[in-house]
Amino acid sequence: MDPLTHLINTLSEQALSLLYIDNPLTINYLTGFLSNPHERVLALLITEQHTALIVPKMEENEAKENKVIDTVLGYKDEESPWEKIQNHLSGLQLNHASIGIESDYLIMDRYNQLKQLFPDATFESITSRIQNLKVTKTEGELEQMREAGRFADIALKVGFNALKTGIAEEEVVALIEYEMKKLGIKEMSFDTMVLFGDHAASPHGTPGKRTLQPNELVLFDLGVVYNGYTSDVSRTVAYGEVSSKIKDLYEVVLQAQKTAQAAVKPEMTTGSIDSIARDIISQAGYGDYFIHRLGHGLGQSVHEYPDIAPGTRLSIKKGMCFSIEPGIYIEGLAGIRIEDCVVVTDSGSEPFTETTKELIVVPVK
Amino acid sequence: MDPLTHLINTLSEQALSLLYIDNPLTINYLTGFLSNPHERVLALLITEQHTALIVPKMEENEAKENKVIDTVLGYKDEESPWEKIQNHLSGLQLNHASIGIESDYLIMDRYNQLKQLFPDATFESITSRIQNLKVTKTEGELEQMREAGRFADIALKVGFNALKTGIAEEEVVALIEYEMKKLGIKEMSFDTMVLFGDHAASPHGTPGKRTLQPNELVLFDLGVVYNGYTSDVSRTVAYGEVSSKIKDLYEVVLQAQKTAQAAVKPEMTTGSIDSIARDIISQAGYGDYFIHRLGHGLGQSVHEYPDIAPGTRLSIKKGMCFSIEPGIYIEGLAGIRIEDCVVVTDSGSEPFTETTKELIVVPVK
Numbered sequence: 001m002d003p004l005t006h007l008i009n010t011l012s013e014q015a016l017s018l019l020y021i022d023n024p025l026t027i028n029y030l031t032g033f034l035s036n037p038h039e040r041v042l043a044l045l046i047t048e049q050h051t052a053l054i055v056p057k058m059e060e061n062e063a064k065e066n067k068v069i070d071t072v073l074g075y076k077d078e079e080s081p082w083e084k085i086q087n088h089l090s091g092l093q094l095n096h097a098s099i100g101i102e103s104d105y106l107i108m109d110r111y112n113q114l115k116q117l118f119p120d121a122t123f124e125s126i127t128s129r130i131q132n133l134k135v136t137k138t139e140g141e142l143e144q145m146r147e148a149g150r151f152a153d154i155a156l157k158v159g160f161n162a163l164k165t166g167i168a169e170e171e172v173v174a175l176i177e178y179e180m181k182k183l184g185i186k187e188m189s190f191d192t193m194v195l196f197g198d199h200a201a202s203p204h205g206t207p208g209k210r211t212l213q214p215n216e217l218v219l220f221d222l223g224v225v226y227n228g229y230t231s232d233v234s235r236t237v238a239y240g241e242v243s244s245k246i247k248d249l250y251e252v253v254l255q256a257q258k259t260a261q262a263a264v265k266p267e268m269t270t271g272s273i274d275s276i277a278r279d280i281i282s283q284a285g286y287g288d289y290f291i292h293r294l295g296h297g298l299g300q301s302v303h304e305y306p307d308i309a310p311g312t313r314l315s316i317k318k319g320m321c322f323s324i325e326p327g328i329y330i331e332g333l334a335g336i337r338i339e340d341c342v343v344v345t346d347s348g349s350e351p352f353t354e355t356t357k358e359l360i361v362v363p364v365k
Numbered sequence: 366m367d368p369l370t371h372l373i374n375t376l377s378e379q380a381l382s383l384l385y386i387d388n389p390l391t392i393n394y395l396t397g398f399l400s401n402p403h404e405r406v407l408a409l410l411i412t413e414q415h416t417a418l419i420v421p422k423m424e425e426n427e428a429k430e431n432k433v434i435d436t437v438l439g440y441k442d443e444e445s446p447w448e449k450i451q452n453h454l455s456g457l458q459l460n461h462a463s464i465g466i467e468s469d470y471l472i473m474d475r476y477n478q479l480k481q482l483f484p485d486a487t488f489e490s491i492t493s494r495i496q497n498l499k500v501t502k503t504e505g506e507l508e509q510m511r512e513a514g515r516f517a518d519i520a521l522k523v524g525f526n527a528l529k530t531g532i533a534e535e536e537v538v539a540l541i542e543y544e545m546k547k548l549g550i551k552e553m554s555f556d557t558m559v560l561f562g563d564h565a566a567s568p569h570g571t572p573g574k575r576t577l578q579p580n581e582l583v584l585f586d587l588g589v590v591y592n593g594y595t596s597d598v599s600r601t602v603a604y605g606e607v608s609s610k611i612k613d614l615y616e617v618v619l620q621a622q623k624t625a626q627a628a629v630k631p632e633m634t635t636g637s638i639d640s641i642a643r644d645i646i647s648q649a650g651y652g653d654y655f656i657h658r659l660g661h662g663l664g665q666s667v668h669e670y671p672d673i674a675p676g677t678r679l680s681i682k683k684g685m686c687f688s689i690e691p692g693i694y695i696e697g698l699a700g701i702r703i704e705d706c707v708v709v710t711d712s713g714s715e716p717f718t719e720t721t722k723e724l725i726v727v728p729v730k
Binding site for chain 2: 038039057059061062076077078101103104105106107108109111127170171173174175177178181182186187191202203204206207209291292293303304307309310329331
C-alpha cells in the first residue's frame with residue numbers, strides 16, 4: 001500500500017478530519033511532488049476523500065502534472081495562501097474538527113494562521129505517525145539510497161586521489177563536489193567535510209585554507225542526494241606514515257565501528273547498538289573523546305528518525321536505515337571517524353558504501 | 366549600539382522577562398557565534414542581566430571562545446537540552462513571565478517543550494522586533510554583501526565563458542560552483558540556476574541535462590555566501606543570435622528593471638517599487654507572464670524581510686537591501702529575468718553587482 005493511502009486509512013483511528021502538511025519532504029514522500037518553496041507556503045491538505053496542494057503560482061503547472069493530487073491551487077505572491085485554504089475547505093464542517101499537523105516541522109506563525117481559520121478545532125501531532133511510515137524504506141527507496149551510496153564511494157575516491165602536499169582542505173572539497181556535479185548530482189546531502197590532521201579534532205569542523213602536510217590524517221565526511229534520497233559516509237585516511245599512537249587510535253575506532261555494524265539485526269534496540277561501539281572505545285580508555293551519538297537515521301533527509309544514541313530504546317526493524325559512526329577526537333592531535341550507513345535486513349544489515357574501512361595509506365605526493 | 370544591547374534595552378517595553386532564540390542566523394546576528402546544529406537544539410537565552418547559549422557538546426569549546434555570551438552550556442546527545450535550560454533558569458521567577466519567541470522560526474515541538482517548562486508563562490512573538498533590527502544593514506554588514514556581490518559577478522563571468530554548443534546546464538553549474546569553491550566560497554546562497562532556451566520559462570526550473578544550442582537564451586540566477594552574508598543576481602544572455610521577438614521581450618524586462626532600480630529612494634513604499642516594474646511589463650502586454658513579486662530582502666539569508674510585492678506598504682529606509690528582479694516567462698519560448706540586489710542610500714540605491722544588464726551576446730563556440 002502506498003504511504004498516502006496508508007495514512008488516509010488511519011485518519012479515522014485518531015478521529016482526524018484533516019491533515020495539514022507543509023514539510024516539502026513529506027509532501028514528496030506522500031505524493032511524489034518535489035519542490036522547495038523556500039519561505040513561501042507549500043501545503044498538502046488531506047481528508048479521507050480528497051487531497052489538495054496549495055502551491056506558489058510559478059509551481060502550479062508542474063504540480064498539475066502530478067497524478068496523486070486531486071486539486072492544485074496556485075496563489076500569486078500578492079495573494080494569501082490562507083484564503084485559498086479557507087475557500088477550499090469551506091464546504092467541510094471543520095469547526096470542531098481535529099486537525100493533524102507535523103509538530104516537528106510546523107512553525108508557530110503558520111500554526112497561528114491555522115488557528116485563526118479554525119478557532120474551535122483541536123490540533124494533534126501526526127509526527128510519529130509520519131516517522132513510523134518513513135522509517136522503514138521500501139525496495140524502491142533503497143534502490144535510490146544504494147545509488148546515493150555508490151556516488152559517495154566515488155566521491156571518496158576523488159578525494160583520496162586529490163591529496164597532495166600543500167593542497168588546502170577547501171580545494172579538495174571543491175574538486176569532490178565538481179566531479180559529483182559533472183556526474184549529474186545536483187546536491188550534496190550536507191556541506192562536504194575534509195579536515196587535515198589536528199583540525200579534524202572538532203567533529204563539526206569547517207574545511208578551510210589549512211594545507212596538507214606529509215604524515216597526517218585526513219578525515220572525509222560526505223554524501224550526495226540522489227533522486228531525493230541521501231547518502232552519508234566517513235573515512236579517515238593516512239597521508240604518508242602516521243605515528244603508532246594514531247594507528248592504535250584508528251584501530252579502536254575501527255573495531256568499534258565494525259563490531260557494532262556486525263551486531264545489527266532486527267529486534268535489537270538502538271541504544272544497545274550504541275553501547276557496543278561505546279563500550280569498546282571506553283574500554284580502550286577513550287570514552288571521554290567519543291562525544292556524540294553513534295548514529296542517526298537517514299533517507300530523504302540525511303538526519304532523521306531514529307537516533308542511535310545512549311539510552312534510546314527503539315526496537316529496530318527490517319528496512320530501517322541509519323549511520324554507524326564512532327569517533328575519537330583529541331584536541332591538538334587528531335580526529336578519527338569511520339562511518340557506514342546500513343539498511344537492516346532479515347538477519348543483519350547491508351551497508352550502502354563499500355570503500356574499505358581498513359586504514360588506507362595515501363602515498364605522499 | 367550593537368543589536369544585542371539594543372534588543373536587551375527593549376525587553377522592558379514589551380515586559381518580556383526572557384527571550385528564547387533558536388534561529389542560528391539570529392544567534393549569529395546577535396552574538397557572532399555561527400553554527401548549524403541541524404536537528405539538534407541550539408538556543409540563546411537572553412534576560413536583561415545575562416545571555417546563555419545551550420549548545421551540542423561538540424560545539425561547546427568553540428562557543429566558549431565567544432566573548433558576548435556569558436554562559437555556555439553544552440549537552441551530550443544522551444542529555445536533554447530542556448533540562449539544561451530549566452536548571453539554568455531555575456533561579457529566576459519565570460512562572461508567570463512573558464517569554465519572547467521568534468514565531469517565524471520556532472517549531473511546535475520546541476514551543477511545547479517551553480510550555481512544559483513554564484506552564485503559566487505567556488509567549489509573545491518578537492519576530493517583527495528582530496526583523497526591524499536586521500532589515501537595515503550596518504556598514505560592516507554591507508562590506509560583506511559587497512564582497513558577496515563581487516563574487517557573484519565573477520561567477521557570472523565563469524558561466525558566460527563556459528557556454529559552448531552541446532554543454533549541459535548542469536555542467537555549467539558544476540563549473541561555476543567549482544571556481545567559487547576554489548576561491549574560498551564555502552556555500553552558494555541557493556542552488557545555482559542555469560537554464561537554456563525554453564527551459565527557462567519556469568522561473569524555478571532545475572538545471573539538468575538539456576544541452577545548449579546556438580541562438581538561444583541562457584538564464585543565470587546565482588549567489589554566494591561570504592562571511593555569513595548572501596548575494597543574488599540574475600542575468601539572461603544570448604548564445605548567438607536570438608530573434609527580434611526575443612530581443613523585444615528582453616528590452617521590456619530591462620526597462621522594467623532599470624526604471625524600478627533608478628526610482629528607489631528612502632520613503633518609497635515597497636509596493637510602489639513593484640508597481641513601477643509591473644506597469645512597464647503590463648503596458649507592453651506581458652503582465653500575465655510576470656508571475657512573481659518584484660523582489661525580496663536579503664542579508665544573512667537570501668530570502669528575508671521585506672517583500673517587494675504588489676500591495677505591500679513598507680516605507681523603505683537607508684540601509685535596507687533587496688532584489689529587483691522582473692521577469693517574463695512564456696512557455697515553449699523563453700524565460701527572461703534580470704536582477705540586481707541593491708542597498709538603499711541617502712538619496713537612491715547602490716547595486717551589489719556590476720555585470721552589465723544590456724543584452725550580452727556570447728559568440729557561438
